[in-house]
Amino acid sequence: MIHLLPYQIPWFVSGPAIGLLVVGLYALVNRPLGASGAYVQTIEFFRGGVVAEPWRVWYLAGILAGGLAAALLRGGPITGFAYGPLGHALPMILLVPVLFGAGTLMGYGARWMGGCTSGHGICGTSALSPASIAATSTFFGTAIVVSVALDLVTGGAL
């Protein structure tokens, strides 16, 4: 096994690198580096509808490939059914529907507000868009409140 990557690269490498990718995509294509928008294009692709931005379907496939590439450079993909504290707290038969439900909430919310952590949280905020700053503050605030509440209710299990 090769280990070309440490377990976690420092934030001052990953953060600025992602910032440069945001700038690069705006500078070349005039589009934000948003993941949920790419999901929407992919849905249209599979429904046989009009795909306004086909390159974003490739972008989505690229994210998947990028995850695999990093895992290989770290010393092989960590295949498994681990899922952080939630994986420890719930049996598989509950974990699967809870994850699907949480994914549904994120999808619904992202479509509603018109972006997600990448589109609003990084791109829109970097572009100083008031809507993105409001959306980002709301989902960060909500996520922190819900996380702390779950932690308290479950006695620190979550």
Add this chain to the structure above:
Amino acid sequence: MNRLGFAFGMAFGFFIDAARMSDPGIIHKALLFQSAYMFLMMGSAVAVAMPLLLFLKRKSWTTPLGGPLSIKPAKIERKHIYGGMVFGTGWAVACTCPAPALTMLGSGGVLGLFVVAGLFFGLRLRDVVTERSQERAVAPARSPEPSHLPAGAVADL
């Protein structure tokens, strides 16, 4: 264009996974303020992108593939708040979001598949709900049936 999209996606996915944002345990720690990594990463991404985007805007940059750079700040609407609350709730439970769910799957985290499936379902569900409410809004205008209801009454009670 498609190759460029794939390359940007791959680079983005690579750095997300190299930062271990694919691991729900790490995002969980961030949301409970037990780890500063995620905040420092996102903050430094914005700190690098913001001045460079301002610079490009000031130079009236013309993009080679998408015409003149048009980054328009959007006004705050209710949808940004409501959508943000729904999204934030899902984020707190799954401890991942649309891009890291994909890198989780790509790097071997099998359970990311269920989150990704939920994301596709939720994104589509929102569109269906929006389409239905729009249909309902234009339906009375399209079918002018003689109505015994007083003017302005809500027809679909």
